[in-house]
Amino acid sequence: MTVEQKLEALGLSLPEAAAPVASYVPVVEANGLLHVSGQISFAADGSLITGRLGENMSVEAGQDAARRCALMILAQVKAALGGFERVKRVVKLGVFVQCTADFTKQPEVANGASDLMVEVLGDAGKHARAAVGVPALPRGVAVEVDAIIELA
Incomplete structure (x- = not known):
């Protein structure tokens, strides 16, 4: 199955790749x-998922926010490469969680x-990872995720 078919089987679809909000690509x-x-x-409707874990957001809601970040990573990959054919494996994810001390x-x-x-x-999705708690994230979002992906 293709990435899009797997997403569809999960009841998901890729969002439109978000444009940068500051000086970066x-x-x-x-x-x-x-x-x-x-x-x-x-969120699926385009609104920001905001909140602070340990204060006003459950672990399950945080997991959903992280999942939405991963979908956006896939959307950025597709926008950059035109598809997923060159994706060999996800090397590392960096996950930042806005949370209480x-x-x-x-x-x-x-x-x-x-x-x-x-x-x-x-198996190409198995990766190394960092999961870090931080006091604040851009726009008050609950989670931010970056990625390094190996290309074929």
Whole structure:
């Protein structure tokens, strides 16, 4: 199955790749790697998923926000490459979780992004990862995820 067929089977579709909101580009290809800038959590309707884990957001809601970030990463990859044929594997995800100082379930929140990559890309979606708690993220979003992807 193609990436799009796998997404459809999961009841998902790729959003339109978001334009940068500051002085950066969404994707850089260098030395066989695709570096995808941090993608923030947008809901299916295009609104921002905001909140702070440990304060006013559940782990499950955080996982959904991370999953939405992963969908946007895939949208950026498709926009940059025209498809997924050159994607060899996801090398690393960096997951940033806006949370309280005593919140310690960043890995569980990050699983929302990690699990989607494996569901859609299979073994090529298995990756190294960092899951980091931070006091604030751009626009007040709950989660931001960046990626390094190896190209064929």
